[in-house]
Amino acid sequence: MPTFSSTTSDGRAALVRIKDYGTHEFRWAANYRLRFGEEMPVEQLVQELCNEKQRFTQRGGKRPFGVSLLYAGWDKHYGYQLYQSDPSGNYTGWKATCIGNNHAAAVSLLKQEYKEQSLEDAKKLAIKVLWKTLDVKLASEKIEMAVLKRKDGKTVLEELTDKELETLIAEHEKKEKEAETMAEKMPTPSDQTELAFLRLLERTKKLCDNVETNAHKIQAAAGQLEALLNKMHELNKAESNELVQYTRELNQLRIISQVAMQKSTENKLQQIERIPKLFPLLNGGGKEVEEKEEETGEQLQSSNEIRLKNKTIYEQELRDELFHRTHQDKKEIKHDEMQEQMANELLSLTRSLKENMKVAGNVIKDDNQRLVRMQQQVDSNEERLSAESVRLARHAYKCGFDCMLVFIVFFIFVSFIWMVLVMKIFPKKVYVPTVTPPPVQMPHSHAHGHVHGEL
Incomplete structure (x- = not known):
């Protein structure tokens, strides 16, 4: 089922190219059914029409069909199918598409x-x-x-x-x-952004219970919180107390993630002192959070508790290092370094894979363009070959007729020469009849005069 858009006359002309007025069946489909005994595949039928459209872009004195077509059909190979073609003759398959305004x-x-x-x-x-x-x-x-x-x-x-x-x-x-x-x-977009910011902030604070394990998650969440905060700044167009408060809380989460990323215990203790003592309560836009707290009975943890907890852990690690009880820690550090190295290698491999995929995509694109050009060249060569075949057939017919005439003349000439030679070699015998006179009886002497008189 073809559907066209753009120049209506061109669309009807394109359909006439593939329809037979007597049966209203596709000519190519009917030929395929007659030749192979089965229905023509949808894509092959689309390709035939697109080849016809493409030929009109190469013929002198004719312009291309200024129309895009949609084709819908079914065959036993791929079921229901949808294709779209442009005026140049290129076609693509779709799950759903549209043409027109x-x-x-x-x-x-x-x-x-x-x-x-x-x-x-x-x-x-x-x-x-x-x-x-x-x-x-x-x-x-x-x-x-x-x-x-x-x-x-x-x-x-x-x-x-x-x-x-x-x-x-x-x-x-x-x-x-x-x-x-x-x-x-x-709610307005500003309220939605603020609500998303508060929910993500609450989940991120809960991740601070185990900073060492969730360091990367906290860092990623801080990046998302920063994006939401920038969006809130753009929507509000001015600084407010809530935005200032949100900025401080975001900085606190960044400090926590930076502390967890430090490898030295001394550096961790220095960074941990930068964390403020409390996370101030949230006022603006925090109704959703307060309702959730009332339902679950959970209170937001203050930054002072986080700071004290992590400080205790880091002091214990420093004490173990001073008393040479870091054998296990060295193994863990070595293991972490190996993991970091493996992560970097995986990252480099991923980047190289991405580059290879990009190069492969470009190669495939070039190959597709080359195939299109080759297909166009094949179509033009096919037209030339058909013209040469017709010309050669006419020439062969003419040469055969001329050869037959020459052969007949030669045969007549040879036959004539042969007949003359046969006549010369074997001349015709002429039989001349000879008349033998009857014997003459001589008479006796007394009758001599009488016989002489008769003679």
Whole structure:
């Protein structure tokens, strides 16, 4: 099932190129069925039409088809398939796509919303895309929708009625109104960002119970908190007490992560003194956190407790080092260094793999372009070969006819020469009849005069 967009006359001309007026079947598909005894694959049929479109880009005195086409079909190899081709003849396969006005917005929406779903969900998604991309209000008389199905072993195209379209449009309008109502009740973007910041801050403080284990997580969370804080600064357009407080808390978390990253115990003790004694309570926008605290009964831990706990741990480590009880610690340090080295190696391998994938992608892209050029060259060579074949056939026919005439003339000439030679070598015998006179009886002497008289 082809669908076209852009120049209508070009689209109809392109379809005429592949249709037979008598049977309304695809000419190539009919030839394939006659030759191989089965239905033509969808992609091969699309490729034939795209080759025809591409040929028009190379012929002198003819312009290309200024039309993009969508093809939907089914075959036993890959099931339901969807393809799109541009005026140059290139085609690509899609799960869902769009052509026409505002196609970029429609394709972007399909990328976000599309997933493997039922037929009803697909219809609703199509209505949603049309609703958001059409320049006019969506109505049943302005759109047409059809569904490709398999019935009784045949591929059929069922067009939805106006009533079905009105039902789908009404359902979508209802959902849009509900979404607008919910959007009015939702908090502003600033409130949402602040709420996300507070929730992440609470989880990060709980990670501080075990700083050594969660050092990398705390550092990553600090980066996300910084991004949220910058977004809050942009939304509020001015400094406030809450933002200043959030900035201080973010700095405290950074100090904690830096302390955990220190390898020397002395450096850890020096860094731990930089942590303030308390995490001040959160006031602005903290209603969600307070409600959660009331439900769970958990209180946020003060930074003083964190500082004292970590200071005790680091002092114990320093005491063990002074009393030469660091044999196990050295092993752990060595193990950590090995892990860090392995992590760096893995990082370098990942980077090299990324570079290799990028290079491979470029190579594949170049190969695809080369294949396209080769395909174009093959098509042009095929046309030249067909023309040369016709010319050679005519020349061979003409030469055969001329050779036959020469052979006949030569045969007649040789036959004539041969007949002359035979006549010369074997002349015809002429039989001349000879008449023998009857014997003459001589008479007696007394009758001599009489006989003489008779003679």
